[in-house]
Amino acid sequence: MKEYVKMTAGELKAEKNELSKIFGEYKNKNLKLDMSRGKPGADQLDISEGILKAVSSNGEAFAGSTDTRNYGGIDGLPDMKKLFSELLEVSPDEIIVGGNSSLNMMFDTVSRAMTHGIMGNTPWSKLPKVKFLCPVPGYDRHFGICQSFGIEMINVPMKNDGPDMDMVEKLVSGDEAVKGIWCVPKYSNPQGITYGDETVRRFARLKAAARDFRIFWDNAYFVHDLTDTPDRLLNILSECRAAGNSDICYIFASTSKITYPGGGVAAMAASVANINAAKEIIKYQTIGPDKINQLRHVRYFKNAEGVRAHMKKHARFIKPKFDTILNALETQVKPLGIAQWVAPNGGYFISLEVMPGCASAVHALLSELGVTMTNAGATYPYGKDPFDSNLRIAPTYLSEDELKTAVDMLCLCVRLAAVNKLLEGE
Amino acid sequence: MKEYVKMTAGELKAEKNELSKIFGEYKNKNLKLDMSRGKPGADQLDISEGILKAVSSNGEAFAGSTDTRNYGGIDGLPDMKKLFSELLEVSPDEIIVGGNSSLNMMFDTVSRAMTHGIMGNTPWSKLPKVKFLCPVPGYDRHFGICQSFGIEMINVPMKNDGPDMDMVEKLVSGDEAVKGIWCVPKYSNPQGITYGDETVRRFARLKAAARDFRIFWDNAYFVHDLTDTPDRLLNILSECRAAGNSDICYIFASTSKITYPGGGVAAMAASVANINAAKEIIKYQTIGPDKINQLRHVRYFKNAEGVRAHMKKHARFIKPKFDTILNALETQVKPLGIAQWVAPNGGYFISLEVMPGCASAVHALLSELGVTMTNAGATYPYGKDPFDSNLRIAPTYLSEDELKTAVDMLCLCVRLAAVNKLLEGE
Numbered sequence: 001m002k003e004y005v006k007m008t009a010g011e012l013k014a015e016k017n018e019l020s021k022i023f024g025e026y027k028n029k030n031l032k033l034d035m036s037r038g039k040p041g042a043d044q045l046d047i048s049e050g051i052l053k054a055v056s057s058n059g060e061a062f063a064g065s066t067d068t069r070n071y072g073g074i075d076g077l078p079d080m081k082k083l084f085s086e087l088l089e090v091s092p093d094e095i096i097v098g099g100n101s102s103l104n105m106m107f108d109t110v111s112r113a114m115t116h117g118i119m120g121n122t123p124w125s126k127l128p129k130v131k132f133l134c135p136v137p138g139y140d141r142h143f144g145i146c147q148s149f150g151i152e153m154i155n156v157p158m159k160n161d162g163p164d165m166d167m168v169e170k171l172v173s174g175d176e177a178v179k180g181i182w183c184v185p186k187y188s189n190p191q192g193i194t195y196g197d198e199t200v201r202r203f204a205r206l207k208a209a210a211r212d213f214r215i216f217w218d219n220a221y222f223v224h225d226l227t228d229t230p231d232r233l234l235n236i237l238s239e240c241r242a243a244g245n246s247d248i249c250y251i252f253a254s255t256s257k258i259t260y261p262g263g264g265v266a267a268m269a270a271s272v273a274n275i276n277a278a279k280e281i282i283k284y285q286t287i288g289p290d291k292i293n294q295l296r297h298v299r300y301f302k303n304a305e306g307v308r309a310h311m312k313k314h315a316r317f318i319k320p321k322f323d324t325i326l327n328a329l330e331t332q333v334k335p336l337g338i339a340q341w342v343a344p345n346g347g348y349f350i351s352l353e354v355m356p357g358c359a360s361a362v363h364a365l366l367s368e369l370g371v372t373m374t375n376a377g378a379t380y381p382y383g384k385d386p387f388d389s390n391l392r393i394a395p396t397y398l399s400e401d402e403l404k405t406a407v408d409m410l411c412l413c414v415r416l417a418a419v420n421k422l423l424e425g426e
Numbered sequence: 427m428k429e430y431v432k433m434t435a436g437e438l439k440a441e442k443n444e445l446s447k448i449f450g451e452y453k454n455k456n457l458k459l460d461m462s463r464g465k466p467g468a469d470q471l472d473i474s475e476g477i478l479k480a481v482s483s484n485g486e487a488f489a490g491s492t493d494t495r496n497y498g499g500i501d502g503l504p505d506m507k508k509l510f511s512e513l514l515e516v517s518p519d520e521i522i523v524g525g526n527s528s529l530n531m532m533f534d535t536v537s538r539a540m541t542h543g544i545m546g547n548t549p550w551s552k553l554p555k556v557k558f559l560c561p562v563p564g565y566d567r568h569f570g571i572c573q574s575f576g577i578e579m580i581n582v583p584m585k586n587d588g589p590d591m592d593m594v595e596k597l598v599s600g601d602e603a604v605k606g607i608w609c610v611p612k613y614s615n616p617q618g619i620t621y622g623d624e625t626v627r628r629f630a631r632l633k634a635a636a637r638d639f640r641i642f643w644d645n646a647y648f649v650h651d652l653t654d655t656p657d658r659l660l661n662i663l664s665e666c667r668a669a670g671n672s673d674i675c676y677i678f679a680s681t682s683k684i685t686y687p688g689g690g691v692a693a694m695a696a697s698v699a700n701i702n703a704a705k706e707i708i709k710y711q712t713i714g715p716d717k718i719n720q721l722r723h724v725r726y727f728k729n730a731e732g733v734r735a736h737m738k739k740h741a742r743f744i745k746p747k748f749d750t751i752l753n754a755l756e757t758q759v760k761p762l763g764i765a766q767w768v769a770p771n772g773g774y775f776i777s778l779e780v781m782p783g784c785a786s787a788v789h790a791l792l793s794e795l796g797v798t799m800t801n802a803g804a805t806y807p808y809g810k811d812p813f814d815s816n817l818r819i820a821p822t823y824l825s826e827d828e829l830k831t832a833v834d835m836l837c838l839c840v841r842l843a844a845v846n847k848l849l850e851g852e
Contacts, residue, residue, distance in 0.1 A: 045493065052482045283529055290688055
């Protein structure tokens with residue numbers, strides 16, 4: 001195999017003919033495969049069956065003297081706070097356990113800042129402009145929250161060990177309108193990058209122009225390791241405290257990809273001052289979350305070790321799927337010099353950088369073959385990838401066989417789009 | 427027994443001595459009884475045990491081809507939408523099934539109006555003033571939402587068949603800053619009053635000055651009947667449609683007091699235009715609610731008839747408790763002419779109107795005896811009962827025996843406070 005950029009126009013045309021033939025054959029198969037979202041596979045969901053049986057009688061619905069079936073407990077069942085506190089390495093009074101979705105807790109946190117303001121500061125809705133920094137590529141639903149609230153988003157490039165911190169420091173310290181930054185610090189969505197120690201410490205030491213600037217630390221993949229040598233992420237809250245900057249971060253996490261997406265339990269963690277300020281508003285919003293489902297989780301896992309053992313089972317399903325994608329890319333695409341990616345140690349995604357100007361084309365070609373990918377551009381604010389080069393691959397939902405077919409088609413389309421691009425000038 | 431107002435000062439003093447003696451005896455018992463919130467009793471919670479077993483294996487987690495364990499379904503499981511649509515007599519596309527709390531859906535609806543505005547209108551946070559009408563006495567948590575968002579509340583007196591509609595019509599049609607009204611239209615909290623047909627029709631025909639005025643129709647006790655001759659409430663959405671006013675109301679309901687408070691399922695209903703506008707924002711807030719718990723409810727109840735049969739079981743526990751309260755009031759208080767109340771056909775509360783200026787005193791006396799009641803004033807906006815006369819009694823949580831003791835103490839304190847009041851001038 002020869003690098004595409006080194007091919008002559010004639011060689012490229014021959015390659016295009018060959019690829020187009022295979023494309024036509026795939027097309028005739030009329031397949032329908034979804035690689036768009038980070039959904040666990042059915043086999044993964046099956047391993048949490050114990051959750052469904054964990055509270056199945058009246059007698060089992062008590063957590064000590066607390067009847068989980070009745071009202072109360074605005075910040076969650078104490079035992080569930082304890083479990084999250086072990087996993088996130090914070091104290092239980094630094095935790096609010098919520099409903100089924102950390103996305104919901106993030107949206108609500110932004111919403112409270114808009115309507116009530118953060119810890120006595122002006123509500124964001126009263127300000128002429130609010131800006132968030134968005135490490136890119138990133139998670140489309142974070143950007144969606146900003147877009148929905150009319151918050152201006154500023155792209156910050158990701159490096160190998162996290163966001164470009166020179167840029168972050170400059171923007172955060174220089175502009176009072178900058179109120180937040182979205183981070184997926186471990187196995188980032190979509191690249192699978194874990195922030196390095198120095199990156200975390202620089203976050204913790206941030207001197208923000210705005211007193212109500214907050215780091216939105218979406219630790220979505222905090223226990224979602226795929227290998228025996230998992231990445232280690234520093235504890236942001238401890239680092240912030242050490243830097244005399246305790247109130248600067250909100251941490252979010254959930255069991256959506258531990259037990260059930262939708263049927264899991266979400267939490268936010270932050271300094272006691274932040275937590276109490278949030279509860280002062282949340283107390284008007286709800287009498288409390290679903291404690292029965294929290295008890296199911298506590299009973300099933302018992303402790304943090306139980307969760308970690310459970311995650312090893314997930315890894316057994318997910319790792320081979322990641323390998324299938326990575327092997328295909330390695331053999332079918334790498335020698336051609338037309339794409340880059342990182343092999344992550346965990347998380348749910350592989351981020352593929354194709355040739356600039358080719359991501360939409362790859363997406364369109366795959367759609368023609370019946371393969372759904374996350375929209376090209378989705379990993380950037382406003383859906384606009386300035387280079388049109390990033391694609392997010394979600395390996396988990398398809399079966400191993402479907403995935404093999406899907407990734408072969410992906411490699412084909414990446415090649416075809418590159419050939420087309422290179423032939424454009426001819 | 428003689429009416430207190432007809433007693434001489436001497437008779438009142440003798441009465442006071444007698445009551446004070448009994449008060450002292452109760453006080454020595456050091457009891458601790460909670461009549462403050464509308465919490466179901468443990469016996470009531472026990473009857474829903476089938477919910478805990480309704481989805482207890484992987485195979486049972488499917489609703490047709492939908493795997494309820496995985497992501498998706500922003501407005502809820504179709505079968506759960508259908509169940510609520512039968513109960514609320516609206517169509518499934520007029521429903522959003524949410525998480526565990528209708529209070530949460532109400533708070534979020536106000537919050538969306540603040541940040542995004544309703545159906546293209548100016549976000550309320552951008553307006554100089556927003557006002558809500560509050561029928562009084564009413565539900566403290568409704569008032570809490572307004573207070574939290576800085577919405578000005580205007581008291582509207584309740585009559586026997588609902589709010590004073592002359593006043594409602596005048597305020598709603600005359601002031602563009604009036605954006606909403608809180609209603610508990612069936613078995614109102616706290617009085618147990620059901621709005622009459624003409625009241626509902628006048629609501630449906632409201633000509634609001636503000637295009638984004640909405641009726642917040644909190645149908646919390648829609649199936650919570652206690653007798654074989656339950657109150658009937660007209661369908662507000664049909665009436666609004668008939669009046670060419672489809673978009674003027676939001677309806678809220680939940681299974682909190684059908685199955686489990688906290689472990690139940692909430693819903694909102696409204697015109698398709700309202701529902702779609704809400705979903706356009708909610709799609710940034712969540713990927714979807716807990717579908718597993720919705721499936722538990724669907725499996726357990728099967729249909730609306732199943733819910734109604736279940737509510738008959740609740741009534742068997744609750745009705746005797748209501749009777750205990752009402753009988754005690756009837757025999758110990760009524761002949762004295764010092765309080766009024768209505769005997770409701772359903773719901774969770776009895777509203778007690780004591781002598782003006784006496785509600786706080788009754789509350790304080792009861793606290794001294796170890797009985798917790800909802801704070802005097804709580805049934806009014808800002809916690810301020812202009813007459814200091816309303817107390818909310820929640821009969822459900824205590825056992826029958828505890829309740830008998832509690833209500834005897836309540837009657838005693840109502841009498842003692844009245845005697846003290848009448849002696850004030852002496």
